[in-house]
Amino acid sequence: MISSSNIRVRFAPSPTGYVHIGSLRTALYNYLFAKKQGGEYLLRLEDTDKKRFVSGATENLLSVLETMGLLHSEGPFISQQLTVNSLPESPRETLRAGQQQTIESVKYPGIVEVGDYGPYIQSERLELYRKYAQELIDSKKAYYCFCSPERLDAMRKEQMTNKQMPKYDRLCCQLSSEEIQKNLDAKLPDTTIRFKLPDNETVWFTDMVRGEVSFNTASMADAVLLKSDGYPTYHLAMAVDDHFMRISHVIRSEEWLPSLPLHVLLYRAFGWDAPQFAHLPLIINADKSKLSKRQGDVAVEDYLKKGYLKEALINFVAMLGWNPGEGSMQELFSMDELIEKFDFEHVHKAGAVFDMKKLDWINAQYIKRLSVDELYEKSLPFWQEKDFYKAAKPEQQSEEYLKKVLFIERDRLNRLDAVGESNAFFFIDTLEYDKELLRWKKNTDDEIITALTKAQEVLTALDEQDWTQDNLSEKLMAAAGEKRGDLLWPLRVALTGAKQSPSPFEVAFVLGKIESLKRIGKALSK
RNA sequence: GGCCUUAUCGUCUAGCGGCUAGGACGCCAGGUUCUCAUCCUGGUAACAGGGGUUCGAUUCCCCUUAAGGUCACCA
Numbered sequence: 350m351i352s353s354s355n356i357r358v359r360f361a362p363s364p365t366g367y368v369h370i371g372s373l374r375t376a377l378y379n380y381l382f383a384k385k386q387g388g389e390y391l392l393r394l395e396d397t398d399k400k401r402f403v404s405g406a407t408e409n410l411l412s413v414l415e416t417m418g419l420l421h422s423e424g425p426f427i428s429q430q431l432t433v434n435s436l437p438e439s440p441r442e443t444l445r446a447g448q449q450q451t452i453e454s455v456k457y458p459g460i461v462e463v464g465d466y467g468p469y470i471q472s473e474r475l476e477l478y479r480k481y482a483q484e485l486i487d488s489k490k491a492y493y494c495f496c497s498p499e500r501l502d503a504m505r506k507e508q509m510t511n512k513q514m515p516k517y518d519r520l521c522c523q524l525s526s527e528e529i530q531k532n533l534d535a536k537l538p539d540t541t542i543r544f545k546l547p548d549n550e551t552v553w554f555t556d557m558v559r560g561e562v563s564f565n566t567a568s569m570a571d572a573v574l575l576k577s578d579g580y581p582t583y584h585l586a587m588a589v590d591d592h593f594m595r596i597s598h599v600i601r602s603e604e605w606l607p608s609l610p611l612h613v614l615l616y617r618a619f620g621w622d623a624p625q626f627a628h629l630p631l632i633i634n635a636d637k638s639k640l641s642k643r644q645g646d647v648a649v650e651d652y653l654k655k656g657y658l659k660e661a662l663i664n665f666v667a668m669l670g671w672n673p674g675e676g677s678m679q680e681l682f683s684m685d686e687l688i689e690k691f692d693f694e695h696v697h698k699a700g701a702v703f704d705m706k707k708l709d710w711i712n713a714q715y716i717k718r719l720s721v722d723e724l725y726e727k728s729l730p731f732w733q734e735k736d737f738y739k740a741a742k743p744e745q746q747s748e749e750y751l752k753k754v755l756f757i758e759r760d761r762l763n764r765l766d767a768v769g770e771s772n773a774f775f776f777i778d779t780l781e782y783d784k785e786l787l788r789w790k791k792n793t794d795d796e797i798i799t800a801l802t803k804a805q806e807v808l809t810a811l812d813e814q815d816w817t818q819d820n821l822s823e824k825l826m827a828a829a830g831e832k833r834g835d836l837l838w839p840l841r842v843a844l845t846g847a848k849q850s851p852s853p854f855e856v857a858f859v860l861g862k863i864e865s866l867k868r869i870g871k872a873l874s875k
Numbered sequence: 876g877g878c879c880u881u882a883u884c885g886u887c888u889a890g891c892g893g894c895u896a897g898g899a900c901g902c903c904a905g906g907u908u909c910u911c912a913u914c915c916u917g918g919u920a921a922c923a924g925g926g927g928u929u930c931g932a933u934u935c936c937c938c939u940u941a942a943g944g945u946c947a948c949c950a
Contacts, residue, residue, distance in 0.1 A: 363950050398949055498948070505947085514877045515946060541948055559880075568878040569946085576948040583950050607879060607945040630881085637942055668887065668899095676889060678898050697881095697888085700943065704886045707900045717913080760913040771911080789909070826908065837909040849911040 356388025358598050359591070360414075360421070363395040364406035367648035368413045370703065371602060371632045371640055374666045378629060379600045380419045381667075381691035388597070392424030393590060394470040396456075397580045407457050413649055417659050418684060423464030425454060466594040471586050478581035481589050481619065482542045482574050490618040491574060494521040494543045495532050516570040517543065542575040544584070544615065552610040557598075557627035557693045564610040572611055584608065588615040591624055600627045603700075604639070627693055630670045631700040640703055652708075656731055656765025661712040663687070669701040681714055709763045716762050724755050728768045735769055741776035750775075753859040757851050772850065775859060780846030780868065784875040789838035798873060800836045801843060803828055805869050808862065816862055822854040843872035 360376040362368070383390035392414070394407060411427050414420075428451070454460040454470060462469050485491035494517075505515045522545065524532070532540070546566045553563045574585040581589070591599060606628045616623040634644040646652060652662055660683070667687050673679065674695040682690070716724065725748065732738045732751065744750060754775050755768075762768065774780060787797050807828045811820060829836035841853040844865060850856060857865045 361950090365950085395950065401949070494948090501947085509876085512876045516877095539948080543948095562879075564879070573948050578948075580948085582948070587950095603880075604944060605950090609879095628880090631944070633943075635886085639944075665887095670887095672888060674889075676897080678889085680887095680899055699881050701888090702886055704900070707887060710900055713913095758912095761911080822908085829909090832909095834909040839909095841910070845910095847910085851911070852909075 354387045355595075356383060356386040356597050357391065357595050358383045358388060358600055359391045359393050359424075359594065359596055360419075361393040361395050361587070361590075361601075362410060363398065363401070364403060364410050365401065366403040366406045366409065367650055368410055369640075369647050370649060370652070370666065371647075373417065373419075373649050373662070374632060374669060375600065375602055375629060376414060376417075376419050377663060377667060377687075378627075378671070378691070378696070381688050382598065382600060382693075384688040385691050389422050390419075391464065391466075391594065392421035392469065393594070394425055394472075395583065395586065396470060396472045397583070397586055399578060399580065407460060409650070411460075413653075416653070417649065417663065423466065424469040425457070425460050425462050426451075428453075428459055428461040469594075471581070471590065474586075474590070475579060475581070477593070478575065478585055478589055479579065482581070482585060485544070485574070485618055486542060488618070489545070491542050491544050492522050492571075493524075493529055493533065494541045494571075494573070495524075495537045495539055496521060497539045514568065519571060522571075539577050541573045541577050543571040544574050544611065544618070546571050546611075546614065552613055554609065554613050554623075554626065556606075556609075557600075557625060558630075558696045558698060559606075559628060562606070562609070564607075566610065566614075569611065572608075574615075584611055584615060588612055588619065588621075592616070592619070592621045596624050598625045598627060600629065603628045603631050627696070630697050632666075632669055632703050633700040635702055637700065637702070645703075645705070654766070656728075656767065657708065657712050658715045658727070658765075660684075661708070661715040664715075665708045665711050667691075669703065670697045671695055672697075681711070713763045716765070717760060719759070721752050721756050721759070724759060725752050728755065728765050731765045731768045737773040737776045738769060742778070745776050750859070757855045757859065761851075772845075774845045774847055774850070775856075777846075780871070782842065782846035784872075786846070786848065787839045787842045787872060787875070789834045792835060792839075796835060797839050800839050801869055801873050804836060804840045804843075805866065805873070808857065808865055808869070811862070813862055816858065818854050818858045821857050822852075825854060839872070840869070843869050 358379045360372075360379045362372050362376075380390050382388075392411075394410075396402070396407070407425070408427060411425065412430075415427075415430060451461040451463050452467060454462060454468075454473065456470065456472055460470075468474055482491065486493065496517075501517070504518060508515045521543070546569055548566065550566045551563050552566065553561065556562050572584055573582050575581055587599075590596075609626060609628070613623055632640045634640055636644070638644075640647055646655075649662065653659065663684060664682050664687075667682065668680075671691070672695050673682075673690045674692075719727070729751075738746065754772065758768065758772060761771065769776070787801075789797075792800075804825065807824050808821075811824060825836070825840070826833070837853055841850060841856065842848075844850075844853055844856045844860060860868070
């Protein structure tokens, strides 16, 4: 694979069934960094927890990342999408040139893997992890542990009640080689391999966002590397994979910081150079806790379903923990601008609260910039779920009509799922409203009738082909004269039946001549 | 509880020894052809506290406080 630099980063999610908004940002920062540096951004699937297997999660993950525009150049792909344009340029070209093979995933039907450092799905790399766990056993940097979950649990509880730090007591570390062999021969069910931590050693390292950080091994426990089911834990898998996949920079969430010394020590035990690390601040709830399901939506899919534009989501999430610096006051960034400007200099250290109000504002900005055609395309699925839309007449369900409505709704919309909601009168045949609503200030019934009649005359005189917003505005304003409210208010109510709505010109334009006159007639009869 | 991390308006943030501490969201007020929205103008609001270092600290150091993360055969 041709790459202009040695920079290789990865996004390594575990398929849990949905894509967490924090994961989206982690993936984004990895992506931005790789693109900025001319490196590779790859995807690796961390599916080493058999208990948490969720059917369909992998496909969902892949397709969400794809729709968000975060395309990896190596890793698993949905094979159907491979034939379309979802693959970034370089692998697509090599694939076309026949230089690269796609490999069918054994475990996930319909998923293929592309790249020179595969497989990219951890459950397909088990032999590798076992081999390197064994290597650490041989070099006495790891040891077999035969303790049962029950014993570990009891031990932990006791330590907690004694206000001690929960930590493995190294019981199995003292086993003689005969005892170990006997246990191995007996194939004890709870056999794991644990890393043997050096005693009381301070581990230093430099984090790209946090600077110098140090830990002492005294406050750490011997972590399990290989589980009793033969699967690796995150720690082992991550070290082995990042090494063999030539990862240069590990960019991940801050929650990994406490296990960083373990990872550094693991690299050292293997005699490998460790990659650079960057630990990103957490995205948090209003109460400063880790962004969680209980306090609102955390899945990218949820936000997409609510009618947030992917560009708005990317823009918003990018600014959570990073800014372009240099006194920049820019708020809106395209993906290309983000790539151009992204750096770790300006990645924040403190967590950032996920502020929905700001997201709404950004989303509104992106909606305003959409053409009516684009807005129509994007909003159609949302229309189709609305009861008032489903109940509307066919001509009001038409593309032409919807686009007229969208033209005047565009500036009023925060989210696509609210489409039409404040303007349902466009789709309702018989408006229900109190006749008192037609009264502007202290006008008399006669004044209202005069106003509506005048409006009726003006609209009747206007030909269908002259039925434009500008003409309507011009003629009606002329007819209204000084006291605009006297005419405009009752007219607007007659057309909408609502206390609040767009202007009568806009509404009349969308409704058309026939429907507008019909509604004025009904108002007069009140 | 141990360890680690963090700390500028309510929120996202600018600031990298000298500024009336800037911008954005929100909120409030006013304006823009009737109401709503958009838009425009203005306003509200912050350096957690205490010690140092320095001629001078929001900025560097220490302590305190507070918040968060993490201590699994989950990632």
